[in-house]
Amino acid sequence: MAVALAAAGSAVTVTDVHPFDVPPELRFVEDDVVAASERADPGPAYRADAVYALNLPPELHRPVRDVAAAVDADFLFTTLGFDAPAVPCDAETLADGAETLYVVACDDRPKGQR
Numbered sequence: 409m410a411v412a413l414a415a416a417g418s419a420v421t422v423t424d425v426h427p428f429d430v431p432p433e434l435r436f437v438e439d440d441v442v443a444a445s446e447r448a449d450p451g452p453a454y455r456a457d458a459v460y461a462l463n464l465p466p467e468l469h470r471p472v473r474d475v476a477a478a479v480d481a482d483f484l485f486t487t488l489g490f491d492a493p494a495v496p497c498d499a500e501t502l503a504d505g506a507e508t509l510y511v512v513a514c515d516d517r518p519k520g521q522r
Contacts (some may be wrong), residue, residue, distance in 0.1 A: 409460070409462070410422060410430075411431055411433060411434065411446075412488075414431075414433040414434055415433065419435070419456075420433070420434050420435065420443075421434070421436075421437055421453050421454075422434050422435065422436050422437070422454070422498070423436075423437045423438070423439045423441065423453055423454075424436075424438065424439075424440075425438070425439070425440045425441075426438070427445050437453040439451065439453055440467070441468060441471050441472055442471045442474055444471075444475050445470075445471035445472070445474040445475050445478075449478070450475045450478050450479060454475050454476075454478070454479050454481070455479050455481075456479065456481050457482065458476075458482045458483070458484055459472060459475060459479070459482070459483050459484070460474040460479050460483075460485065461483075461484075461485040461486070461502045462485075462486055463486055463487065463488050464485045464486065464487060465487075465488065465491065466487070466491050466492070466493075466494040467494075469485070469493060469494035469495045470494060470495055470505055472485065472498055473495045474492055474514065476514070477514070480514050481512065481514060482512065482513050482514050483497075483505070483511070483512040484509055484510065484511050484512075485510050486496075486507060486508065487508070487510070488508060493510045495512060496512070497500045497510040497511055497512045498511045498512075498513075
């Protein structure tokens with residue numbers, strides 16, 4: 409998905425706590441999203457219209473939501489398939505029912521997190 413977004417003209421930044429190679433059309437930043445969620449400003453890597461996480465474990469749902477809220481971005485994520493979302497969100501079925509995308513739109517966040 410990240411490569412497809414970049415191919416369509418979007419700037420895409422990938423973050424992780426461990427460095428890894430990404431295709432040249434993507435930008436990689438090594439960072440800890442939990443630490444970012446605790447900073448007053450999560451940092452420039454997170455300033456975006458949307459924050460997307462693939463196969464996000466439940467213990468990271470709240471920190472990533474908080475980062476997205478801090479930069480006024482929508483938060484979209486998938487789980488490992490068997491985990492329930494740990495944050496209030498809407499679910500959208502994708503790929504003929506094979507994948508569920510969870511969406512926390514910036515306007516849907518509780519007051520105080522917008």
